Amino acid sequence: MVGISSIGVHVPRSRLDRALIGRAWGSRPGAGEKAVAHHDEDALTMAVEAAARCLEGTHPLRVDALFFASTSAPYREKQVASVVATACDLPREISTADFGGSVRCGIAALVAAVRAVESGACRRVLVAVSDCRPAEPEGELEPLLGDGAVAFLVDREARLAEVLGTAAVAEEFTFQWRLDDGRSVQVQDARFSVGHGWVRDLAEVVGRVMNEHGVGTDQLDALAVGAPDARAASQLATELGLDAKRQLVAPVIDRIGVLGSPDPLLLTAIALERALPGAPIVLAAFGEGAEAVLLRACAGAGAGAVRPAVAAALDRRLPLPSYERYLKYRRRLGSDDTPVELISNVLEFRELQQDVRFYGSRCQKCGLVQYPQARVCLGCLARESLDPVKLSKTGTIFTCTVDHLAANLEHPMGMVVVDLDGGGRVYVQMTEATPEEIVIGASVVLTFRRLHAGGENYNYFWKARPR
Numbered sequence: 489m490v491g492i493s494s495i496g497v498h499v500p501r502s503r504l505d506r507a508l509i510g511r512a513w514g515s516r517p518g519a520g521e522k523a524v525a526h527h528d529e530d531a532l533t534m535a536v537e538a539a540a541r542c543l544e545g546t547h548p549l550r551v552d553a554l555f556f557a558s559t560s561a562p563y564r565e566k567q568v569a570s571v572v573a574t575a576c577d578l579p580r581e582i583s584t585a586d587f588g589g590s591v592r593c594g595i596a597a598l599v600a601a602v603r604a605v606e607s608g609a610c611r612r613v614l615v616a617v618s619d620c621r622p623a624e625p626e627g628e629l630e631p632l633l634g635d636g637a638v639a640f641l642v643d644r645e646a647r648l649a650e651v652l653g654t655a656a657v658a659e660e661f662t663f664q665w666r667l668d669d670g671r672s673v674q675v676q677d678a679r680f681s682v683g684h685g686w687v688r689d690l691a692e693v694v695g696r697v698m699n700e701h702g703v704g705t706d707q708l709d710a711l712a713v714g715a716p717d718a719r720a721a722s723q724l725a726t727e728l729g730l731d732a733k734r735q736l737v738a739p740v741i742d743r744i745g746v747l748g749s750p751d752p753l754l755l756t757a758i759a760l761e762r763a764l765p766g767a768p769i770v771l772a773a774f775g776e777g778a779e780a781v782l783l784r785a786c787a788g789a790g791a792g793a794v795r796p797a798v799a800a801a802l803d804r805r806l807p808l809p810s811y812e813r814y815l816k817y818r819r820r821l822g823s824d825d826t827p828v829e830l831i832s833n834v835l836e837f838r839e840l841q842q843d844v845r846f847y848g849s850r851c852q853k854c855g856l857v858q859y860p861q862a863r864v865c866l867g868c869l870a871r872e873s874l875d876p877v878k879l880s881k882t883g884t885i886f887t888c889t890v891d892h893l894a895a896n897l898e899h900p901m902g903m904v905v906v907d908l909d910g911g912g913r914v915y916v917q918m919t920e921a922t923p924e925e926i927v928i929g930a931s932v933v934l935t936f937r938r939l940h941a942g943g944e945n946y947n948y949f950w951k952a953r954p955r
Contacts, residue, residue, distance in 0.1 A: 598781065
């Protein structure tokens with residue numbers, strides 16, 4: 489029985505009120521807000537966050553492959569899946585692959601994971617789906633496009649849901665797109681595109697997968713579909729003969745926006761939090777055709793099925809004070825942080841275990857844990873008797889300062905010394921925090937973030953955020 493055994497989600501804490509967009513451009517973008525990747529977040533870092541939550545309680549050695557899906561990966565030529573796997577401290581021997589091209593790439597990655605487990609090629613596949621799609625300032629998509637990530641663990645245990653079947657169609661239909669060198673997602677006439685492309689293709693694949701497995705419209709528990717807006721989702725439900733109020737998982741566009749490829753997976757997570765064992769659920773997405781997956785909820789569905797609970801992820805918010813701050817986060821306004829030289833891959837190679845997998849050293853004689861990794865113990869001064877040790881990513885602030893002058897996209901910038909749970913002390917930047925949250929004794933969690941850019945490359949490291 490192949491299916492989903494664990495789900496992790498990440499919704500950025502930063503939120504942009506659509507009223508601020510309207511005030512900037514003299515428009516009426518609608519009510520609500522959208523989730524905005526912090527200035528040091530991107531599709532890669534959000535995928536790491538969601539994947540880490542998904543893997544809680546799972547030993548890294550039990551994962552055989554990681555598939556990363558996104559239409560907005562920070563690299564055009566550099567595999568992101570391998571970076572996510574390394575930051576999650578997965579084995580070097582696993583298979584990795586990137587999926588992209590359209591917002592149905594997340595479901596495509598999920599189906600590929602199911603096929604890999606069904607074939608026996610893999611025991612367990614982690615699927616991390618993340619998007620941070622750029623919108624043109626003052627464009628019609630700017631108020632809609634939000635950011636976020638979802639991760640699914642696929643295996644034969646299927647603790648949360650069993651995969652019963654899939655269906656897909658492939659056909660050229662231009663709705664939303666971005667050129668290789670394009671800065672923003674473009675969109676065609678929405679009314680025609682929804683009616684003659686989006687609804688048509690999705691109704692076909694959803695109807696087919698339900699018919700092939702004997703699920704009637706009155707039997708379907710939930711339809712989780714990535715939609716360009718709430719009206720389109722209701723239109724699809726009506727086309728399928730479903731009760732939109734009862735069977736359609738309501739989009740969360742008014743709270744976090746349209747996430748793109750993570751949308752159907754996030755809505756599936758919501759459906760599984762509410763589902764009873766045996767309930768049939770369909771998730772589907774559109775993009776030059778459409779793809780649908782039929783699930784059956786298992787015993788693990790219900791409250792506690794998702795980490796963190798989706799409601800908690802949505803409620804964790806830090807409103808941006810202005811539209812201009814949003815433009816800075818998107819690198820549309822002002823300059824980036826102080827540029828640095830390209831970091832040598834020799835240095836990256838030497839410090840990979842320490843800086844990305846996040847290992848310190850433990851003294852064999854006195855047991856002291858320290859970071860960075862060392863050859864001499866700071867406690868007993870023993871030499872060449874320290875072993876690598878994986879560090880915890882939770883802790884408390886030992887001491888801190890708030891820097892108002894540092895060259896950074898966000899001011900003021902907190903710098904903290906964190907005592908990690910289980911041993912070790914690290915000195916890192918604080919992120920996603922107000923000055924009032926940067927206090928001695930505060931609980932924090934380390935999160936993988938973009939540190940700075942240099943030599944036309946991005947450099948990532950761990951930062952602390954409020955727990």
